[in-house]
Amino acid sequence: MPLIPKPVEEWYKEFSKQEKIWIAIALAVAIILAATTLSWPLIDPKHEVPSSAREFNPTAYKEIANNFSSIYNGKLVPPNTDIYIAAQQYFWSISTLVLKKGVDYRFHLGSLDVIHGFTIVGNGTVYSIMVMPGMEYVFTMNFKNAGTYYVICSEYCGYGHGSMRMVIEVVA
Numbered sequence: 001m002p003l004i005p006k007p008v009e010e011w012y013k014e015f016s017k018q019e020k021i022w023i024a025i026a027l028a029v030a031i032i033l034a035a036t037t038l039s040w041p042l043i044d045p046k047h048e049v050p051s052s053a054r055e056f057n058p059t060a061y062k063e064i065a066n067n068f069s070s071i072y073n074g075k076l077v078p079p080n081t082d083i084y085i086a087a088q089q090y091f092w093s094i095s096t097l098v099l100k101k102g103v104d105y106r107f108h109l110g111s112l113d114v115i116h117g118f119t120i121v122g123n124g125t126v127y128s129i130m131v132m133p134g135m136e137y138v139f140t141m142n143f144k145n146a147g148t149y150y151v152i153c154s155e156y157c158g159y160g161h162g163s164m165r166m167v168i169e170v171v172a
């Protein structure tokens with residue numbers, strides 16, 4: 001027996017009051033979400049991260065990052081100094097970054113092998129950037145509170161992923 005669709009008049013029912021209420025709620029939520037998403041850059045323009053990304057030469061970048069680490073690991077980075085960090089299986093090029101509170105620092109971040117995630121946690125601050133290989137990310141950060149922050153890798157990058165740790169000490 002062939003299946004013949006029933007005529008519309010046989011199955012169509014007006015929307016009930018409850019259905020109309022749900023449609024109105026869903027529409028309102030969609031409008032609120034769209035409005036807040038689109039207006040976010042106006043409300044908080046500094047949180048657009050990263051501020052720029054460009055292709056880079058991993059060999060040259062590795063040298064710059066290692067050079068930065070050999071000078072500043074565990075020592076206060078003076079204001080107006082660019083920070084260079086390279087991610088690699090399974091470490092960050094610098095293990096302890098010491099920064100001054102309330103100062104704008106320009107960070108450069110690049111991966112020398114696979115995708116890593118640069119995530120800062122601590123003191124209520126959560127900041128996260130995915131680091132794709134072959135790209136250098138540049139962004140500005142300003143730590144408002146002194147204290148110890150931790151950087152973890154937030155993209156699974158292999159067996160040593162969990163050991164990718166780095167400390168940021170923010171001093172007054």
Ligand SMILES: [Cu+2]
Pocket residue numbers: 116117153154155156157158161162164
């Ligand atoms: Cu990882």
